């Protein structure tokens with residue numbers, strides 16, 4: 001088997017041996033965060049960028065040490081921009097921003113068109129400030145504060161989990177709910193549809209569709225996907241994704257899991273992640289109340305829109321999950337039984353682990369209680385620092401998009 005075949009694209013679980021992962025090394029876009037814009041840009045503080053980069057490099061090194069191929073989103077994007085039509089599409093989509101006005105567009109278009117592929121990647125990810133455009137003396141330039149953004153920076157690109165998700169051999173282009181993140185999936189769509197590495201890959205969903213975020217999608221087992229529905233993924237979003245993946249036979253069951261619509265639980269992977277084929281680390285303060293609606297196919301149709309879905313009554317999440325996974329029990333490992341410790345460690349992404357293989361997971365080192373409980377349960381914990389990375393409220397799972405995992409299904 002060639003190296004490429006050995007790392008064939010796709011994933012059918014959360015825990016099959018991780019072979020290739022897409023990360024985003026934090027860069028200039030983080031330097032754009034200020035106390036005035038960090039809330040809007042979804043960061044809880046102003047990270048020390050050099051330290052965040054060191055922490056991220058150590059994360060990538062820990063993955064490479066385990067023979068994981070690490071690819072960077074910005075490298076893929078720059079390579080994608082070798083294709084002239086991909087460049088044009090990216091530029092025109094960015095220029096569609098309604099707040100620009102035609103005069104500003106007139107100045108921005110040549111700036112972007114004449115940029116090299118690497119420069120274009122930087123403009124589209126780090127953004128462009130009003131005072132960085134020379135000669136744009138129009139009404140918009142004059143009225144906008146000089147440090148306001150003409151093209152917003154994308155500091156949350158760091159969380160590659162959310163902007164795409166592989167379900168078997170297909171990749172879903174997600175549709176992000178928060179205005180600060182909407183442009184991210186325009187870039188992942190370009191990568192997956194234009195980069196030669198992904199030629200022939202079938203895509204699902206799209207950034208113009210109802211909201212679905214990758215952090216809400218957990219591949220519990222081959223054929224079973226749980227999708228959180230809360231602050232980010234909408235009821236219509238989960239229905240649309242469920243129709244697509246059930247119709248294509250990529251899964252037999254979708255579990256729709258309502259989660260509280262608040263920042264602490266913005267995605268399902270902030271409250272639970274899989275660490276083995278039958279073990280999940282879970283925030284105990286929600287474990288007792290988390291439910292799931294089991295969605296299966298009642299009647300097939302010509303298209304996914306014709307599919308008749310069967311939606312079962314809500315059941316406790318762990319019960320519904322075990323049934324769908326055809327296992328006796330989905331074992332829960334708690335974030336810490338003391339509710340205050342659990343709350344602190346959940347906030348600091350203790351539940352947000354990235355499985356490298358069954359019973360091996362990357363976790364932030366700071367979550368002592370959760371990590372020792374994982375070890376007590378037989379999970380090897382690969383600890384990484386996240387003091388600066390964590391200020392964006394995301395852990396190892398959020399910061400990684402598995403492109404290839406060894407399939408669990410035979």
Ligand SMILES: NC(=O)NCCC[C@H](N)C(=O)O
Nearest residue numbers: 042159215267392393394398
């Ligand atoms: N899957 C995740 O939970 N991703 C973390 C996203 C954090 C980001 N600052 C956001 O608010 O969207």
